[in-house]
Amino acid sequence: MNRPVTAAELFDAIGSAYDDVFGRAPVVDKALRHLLDTLPPSSRVLDIGSGTGRPAAEDLSAAGHRVTGLDVSPVMIDLAREHVPAATFVHADVREWTSPPESWEAVCAFFPFLQMPRKDTEAVLADIARWLVPGGLFALVTVPRDAEDVRAEFFGHTFLETSFAPDDLVRRVGAAGLEVTGTHSEIFTADEPGTPPEEHLLILARRPG
Numbered sequence: 001m002n003r004p005v006t007a008a009e010l011f012d013a014i015g016s017a018y019d020d021v022f023g024r025a026p027v028v029d030k031a032l033r034h035l036l037d038t039l040p041p042s043s044r045v046l047d048i049g050s051g052t053g054r055p056a057a058e059d060l061s062a063a064g065h066r067v068t069g070l071d072v073s074p075v076m077i078d079l080a081r082e083h084v085p086a087a088t089f090v091h092a093d094v095r096e097w098t099s100p101p102e103s104w105e106a107v108c109a110f111f112p113f114l115q116m117p118r119k120d121t122e123a124v125l126a127d128i129a130r131w132l133v134p135g136g137l138f139a140l141v142t143v144p145r146d147a148e149d150v151r152a153e154f155f156g157h158t159f160l161e162t163s164f165a166p167d168d169l170v171r172r173v174g175a176a177g178l179e180v181t182g183t184h185s186e187i188f189t190a191d192e193p194g195t196p197p198e199e200h201l202l203i204l205a206r207r208p209g
Contacts, residue, residue: 004027004151004160007115011073014155016052024055026187027200028110031139032059034204035106038137042066043105046131048094048124049112053080053087056108061086065106070094095120099131106137113142114161117149121162125176134209138178144169144185165199178205 011018027116032055035045043065047056050069057067057080067087071077080089089098094112113121128138144166152161164172166185174180182204190195 003158005157006072007159008022008074010115010154010157010159011051011071012075013157013161014109015075016079017144017155019054022190025110025141025200027141027184027186027202028189029118030184031108031110031141031202031204032056035060035108035137035139036063039065039106044068044103045106045108046070046099046104046105047087048109050080050089051110051120053084053089056110057084057087057089059073070097094124094127101130102133102136104131105133106139107132108139110139110141111143113140114163115159116162118162118164121164122176123173125173125178129207130162131176132178132207134207136207137202138173138204138205138207140169140173142169142201143198143200171207172202173203177207179208180182180205 001165045060045065045067047067047069050057050071057069060067061084069080069089070092072093075092077089077091143163145163146165148162149160151158170180184202188198188200
């Protein structure tokens with residue numbers, strides 16, 4: 001049986017093909033519209049799992065916000081720097097990265113938790129609550145399911161997937177110190193033959209204050 005790949009190995013191998021297959025997932029667009037409609041001008045935005053830089057860092061930077069993207073994949077970091085020169089991209093694992101308290105007006109996290117143990121996800125959510133300014137916005141998109149270290153296939157590679165059932169994840173966002181302001185779920189089918197439809201869950205939250 002093949003050894004499951006790490007997140008860095010998986011996304012180094014996928015590279016720009018990710019955008020070709022996934023494009024602009026509708027729930028990510030919905031999250032970005034919320035941020036773009038709500039954020040004050042020149043907001044500082046942290047994009048966790050920034051990937052190729054598209055669409056999140058690209059759209060937010062184009063609107064004049066100051067975006068910093070984090071990603072574990074050096075290939076994705078290089079692509080993002082090429083695509084979105086106005087943003088800053090850092091090759092880092094968010095679990096080992098630190099930020100001063102109250103240093104971001106918004107944090108977005110579009111699918112970065114699917115290869116992270118549940119206890120690590122909970123710790124990062126608590127970090128995000130500290131990093132946001134009072135009233136700061138958080139937008140999370142994931143594939144919700146009750147799964148922990150389940151072997152899964154993605155772009156022909158085997159990885160270990162971990163996630164939460166929708167209500168469970170909403171509770172954990174609240175337990176981290178964030179106020180959930182809305183959720184939205186829909187079924188998405190990637191532009192790749194044989195890829196089954198999957199649920200995408202958007203959770204919008206804010207730091208109280």
